[in-house]
Amino acid sequence: MIEALLALLGVFLIVQLFYYLFVFVRLANYQQEISDGNGSPPDGSPPGVTVLVCAWNELENLNELLPLLNAQEYPEFEVIVLDDRSHDGTEDFLNENATRWPHVRSVRIETEYPHITPKKYALTVGMKHARYPVALLTDADCRPASHHWIAGMASQLSEDKEIVLGFSPYYKEAGLLNWFIRCETFYTAVQYLSLALAQRPYMGVGRNLMYRTDLFFQHKGFYQHKHVVGGDDDLFMNQAATRTNTAIDLNPDSFVYSFPKTTWTSWLTQKKRHLSVGKHYRSSNKIRLGLMSASHVGVWVVGLSTLAWGLFWQDWFVLQILGGAFALRWLVQTIVLQAINRRLDRTLSWFSFVPMDLTFFVYYVSMSGLVLSRRKKKVTWR
Incomplete structure (x- = not known):
């Protein structure tokens, strides 16, 4: 079981690092x-x-x-x-x-x-x-x-x-x-x-x-x-x-x-409208964005599962691997996002990125549940 969890963690981590090191870094290095x-x-x-x-x-x-x-x-x-x-x-x-x-x-x-x-x-x-x-x-x-x-x-x-x-x-x-x-x-x-x-x-x-x-x-x-x-x-x-x-x-x-x-109520109403639009995107765009968010959720789900397994069996080697994987991800994430943040007039504090990472995991899971359960509402001005 632990081998499968670590393999999944590796796959999700590679996908995440690909977006940061080969896609997002373009924005960090862009010379206008x-x-x-x-x-x-x-x-x-x-x-x-x-x-x-x-x-x-x-x-x-x-x-x-x-x-x-x-x-x-x-x-x-x-x-x-x-x-x-x-x-x-x-x-x-x-x-x-x-x-x-x-x-x-x-x-x-x-x-x-x-x-x-x-x-x-x-x-x-x-x-x-x-x-x-x-x-x-x-x-x-x-x-x-x-x-x-x-x-x-x-x-x-x-x-x-x-x-x-x-x-x-x-x-x-x-x-x-x-x-x-x-x-x-x-x-x-x-x-x-x-x-x-x-x-x-x-x-x-x-x-x-x-x-x-x-x-x-x-x-x-x-x-x-x-x-x-x-x-x-x-x-x-x-x-x-x-x-x-x-x-x-x-x-x-x-x-x-x-x-x-x-x-929160007015924000949630706005967010439901935004999320309902995504299903009309081109298939290629849905795949790219889906991989991005799915790998984000996957890293956390598998990571937490691996953490629980390691603590239960007191497998410190597995916990070290897990800690190294998350440390690498957070390091790359912080470096790339902070470089972009400077380009975007520092709209966030540099220490926001790790808490933001966890918050987005909760957000993605919650919003996917809302989308699946969403009922048709009356059309508003927007």
Whole structure:
């Protein structure tokens, strides 16, 4: 029995080390070409950019966000606020301030359609109203890190790069929930940014995502998954991103910060929606991500089983092997993730990685149970 456990542990450990040493390390070592400051890509002049902001009852957030967007330092851009049936005074606020921010305009959406989820319809309307050939997506509860957000993202476009994946961390606040949300956001970014560098892009985050509008219409927008709640970012990337058309942006000036959920209930509701989208990924992406999470869970399940066996039989040699395996994994994990953490503006403390490893084991097991038992819920705005 112990031989089988150690063999399984070795298999799971090799898979984990492969991701860290051959996939994630690409992000740690990535050298990004620096923009000239006005968003000009290496092979041409800066393209016009339309920033799309979907808003459903986001009056307070829009009051803070729109001045920041209007003040962006970029040669040619506009901001379209897609007011989706808001009833909190958003429409009056936008009308009253129509001349206050020259780069900002709004489109009011009055109708909800049964054949497509509301946010995807709002984004589609925004794409059709866009004056410029590049769309940059964000949410009303987001805040760009600097006045160079648009310029930084646009600088990564080129003749063959039609998509730019940005990073959108959450603000740091007190409490376990906030720590876990920031850990999950960081590790998700590690995965999708690293795999993009490995020419296997599979998702982006709609809080900070840029692509050419022509690409959107070439793929008929969200038609393939118009009925799926969520997925306006990752499912479209699954559909449109290729080995060669996707770039990433690691410039901290181009990050977009967001306000996290403050209760476990609201976070769990959001997480259920995100998890329900994953089953619509391409098979190859599901396999890659499945191996990553399964090997993570496997290391811990087999490791704990081996620990129990070794303690019961007082087999110190087996316990030494187990300790060495976990020490090696944690060492590699900490070195690689800390290097990435420095690239992502140190959104986590360096000592977070080992506790995060155990927490994700519990999280993966818990979420797999929720997915299996999940019942169909009423569609929300998202």
